């Protein structure tokens with residue numbers, strides 16, 4: 001039933017960077033469903049900016065693997081959603097195209113970096129959207145905007161066409177109003193792709209089941225530690241109690257490597273980013289670089305002018321972490337730490353089926369609330385471990401604090417995306433509306 | 434602790450021009466972040482990781498390249514089918 | 523003063539596609555930027571995919587040069603900015619290369635065998651190509667062609683075991699030859715090989731000469747550099763540890779600005795590619811007969827000299843050609859190929875593969891049965907090659923011989939010429955009888971001129987002498 005979708009929803013949250021008025025679609029299981037795609041995922045013929053002025057006007061000549069899959073299933077791609085520039089942020093404030101606001105409270109951030117996708121779904125503009133998650137960028141905005149977001153197991157969804165921020169950590173994932181929608185979108189985008197050498201041949205065909213009787217849920221002490229808002233912690237503990245009353249067995253557990261996981265995360269992602277973003281020199285795409293002076297002068301000027309401050313900060317941090325004399329102290333150590341985190345999760349997930357805790361330590365911040373970079377980074381402490389370990393994690397709404405949504409995070413074993421979806425689905429059936 | 438001078442040379446290595454007046458703030462932020470990163474000094478290897486996914490290859494088969502118009506479409510400036518870049522002399 | 527030289531050689535592998543994408547490597551006759559795709563143009567979001575053939579080729583080289591292949595190796599990113607480098611980093615191998623510790627045997631300057639140790643071999647991608655055009659308004663920019671971007675290279679690094687520019691050249695010839703025998707490399711492609719050389723005089727600082735893009739260039743650059751360094755030392759200056767660029771046109775090395783020198787490449791493992799465990803592929807690689815083995819076989823099988831065998835096996839295509847024309851008289855064939863044909867080809871800047879072996883065999887057959895003289899043979903060969911060089915179809919030498927009447931003068935014609943010459947030069951005949959030795963040579967020369975080289979000089983001499991002796995009697 002191919003056709004054209006007319007997209008006239010009002011964008012009060014600045015959720016979109018680029019939107020189309022009418023999107024044609026084909027047949028398939030997503031036929032005619034309007035879908036939003038985060039603007040760091042390449043779309044043939046549609047501007048793809050990564051939220052950066054350095055890519056303004058860039059029209060990819062090819063589709064990302066996930067976009068091909070969406071089109072094959074008949075989705076109507078209605079636009080490209082806002083994000084922190086290159087995914088570098090927790091609020092979507094760092095976009096070169098202005099911040100996105102939270103549909104629940106325009107004075108608050110929607111979370112990030114997939115804030116545009118989350119806001120578009122929460123505002124009802126689209127039922128589903130694609131996000132990307134490097135250190136929580138799907139789960140954080142899902143939690144802050146009161147929607148569902150899944151970060152798949154690393155390697156399960158092809159990164160081909162995803163404009164890299166941190167290759168070894170990031171995954172594209174589904175966001176939606178319900179667990180069922182997220183599951184449907186996951187079924188479409190989870191396909192092996194030979195063009196991504198880190199892609200596993202582990203498709204996803206799973207109808208969510210609410211049956212969690214006898215399942216063991218680990219509660220790591222570290223997820224309720226210092227820095228976690230007590231009201232948020234309480235809300236999440238209530239949610240876990242709901243799961244327990246649905247028949248799950250709850251156990252205490254510990255992830256000691258959480259102590260340094262955040263540092264390992266920031267060293268890894270900034271290092272990789274410093275290299276990934278080297279290609280943005282204005283020669284082949286984006287606003288043109290000057291050519292009159294010698295290349296270093298022109299590149300420095302161009303990158304100084306077109307990258308935002310947070311991108312500059314992270315690229316410089318990563319450059320430093322890889323530089324001669326510091327590689328061992330930072331990058332190499334971070335890789336050891338990453339392996340330790342992976343081992344911690346493997347160990348814990350041998351004795352429990354999933355791990356549960358808050359997605360974010362607080363509710364959505366007010367704009368300007370976190371002014372210094374480090375305190376902003378610290379708010380990612382509960383989401384980055386899943387990226388370091390490569391395991392799947394989902395955020396599902398579990399209540400409200402001060403009228404703002406709170407997310408329950410459920411983390412599973414490698415390739416057990418189906419299990420975290422099931423637990424989220426069970427909660428959605430049982431939990432507060 | 435890293436100095437403004439070091440931050441300046443990192444910016445240069447990253448090919449990013451930083452305004453003089455911004456250097457101070459970057460330096461303060463870097464030092465706070467790097468101090469936080471010191472927690473990594475406490476990391477000890479729990480064991481070597483061994484990659485489970487190895488030997489991912491492609492056959493040596495020619496695939497169509499992009500039409501040259503697509504190659505040039507996004508470039509700032511071109512000459513014939515060349516893309517213009519900055520000087521190197 | 524003892525000279526110490528180590529080389530880093532970059533060779534393009536002749537796979538059909540690039541190292542990390544399916545673009546064709548056959549770009550040399552095509553316009554700029556017609557062999558590029560999202561991967562080799564570094565479009566945002568594109569990911570590299572490793573060409574299995576490039577790995578196999580590199581392993582062939584590792585095996586042929588006796589290297590130890592790593593149990594597991596990986597790719598790394600070498601980060602630096604340059605307008606020809608689309609990603610802002612080069613995918614290469616750094617602290618975990620494909621293979622390490624090998625050895626190549628060459629001849630030292632004194633002719634004795636010598637081992638050159640190979641430090642490592644790794645795979646990497648070629649950057650794009652910059653073009654600079656002259657003209658005042660064009661001085662302000664560069665032109666980039668990404669057709670070369672992503673062409674597979676192997677980098678071969680030697681220990682500092684070479685002791686003279688000549689040794690370095692011999693090593694490179696041997697290496698090139700070996701790579702061609704392995705069928706992984708085509709040395710005739712422009713820019714297919716590029717060399718960086720480290721050179722020092724014992725007790726002094728080391729200098730790196732980058733950017734040498736021909737075999738001859740290496741010897742030239744090294745010779746220049748040794749002289750320069752010796753002069754510096756003689757004047758009491760210390761050698762600066764630096765990177766210099768070789769200017770092929772002027773035959774000199776020039777200091778590159780210090781600005782570029784201290785680049786910090788910030789290597790780290792390439793997260794978009796998986797590690798390789800390919801050591802066991804070696805079991806499936808059967809090496810072809812390599813130059814040294816072939817040389818020994820040529821001497822044994824064809825009974826030709828070591829010198830001829832060395833020349834003929836010094837280029838795989840030449841050796842293949844020789845084996846096609848060796849026929850019933852391999853010694854004669856070796857002489858004609860190594861001593862005559864090569865010179866004629868060089869003179870015309872022609873490659874051996876332009877010469878049809880059947881044509882050359884036809885020529886050898888004429889020489890072998892004495893149907894023509896050597897000189898006529900050379901004439902026929904030149905005619906044939908000139909036709910080839912002019913883009914015409916080459917004539918069979920026997921047809922050339924017939925067309926120009928180059929068959930040996932014999933019988934009546936031969937006797938007639940001898941008689942005529944004696945008849946026509948009574949003075950010389952008189953001189954001969956008066957004991958002037960030069961007279962006979964003069965007469966033979968006249969007869970040779972008359973037959974335009976179609977007669978054998980010694981036969982003519984014998985015949986004319988007969989006539990002269992008879993005349994006296």
Ligand SMILES: [Zn+2]
Nearest residue numbers: 543545559562
């Ligand atoms: Zn390509």
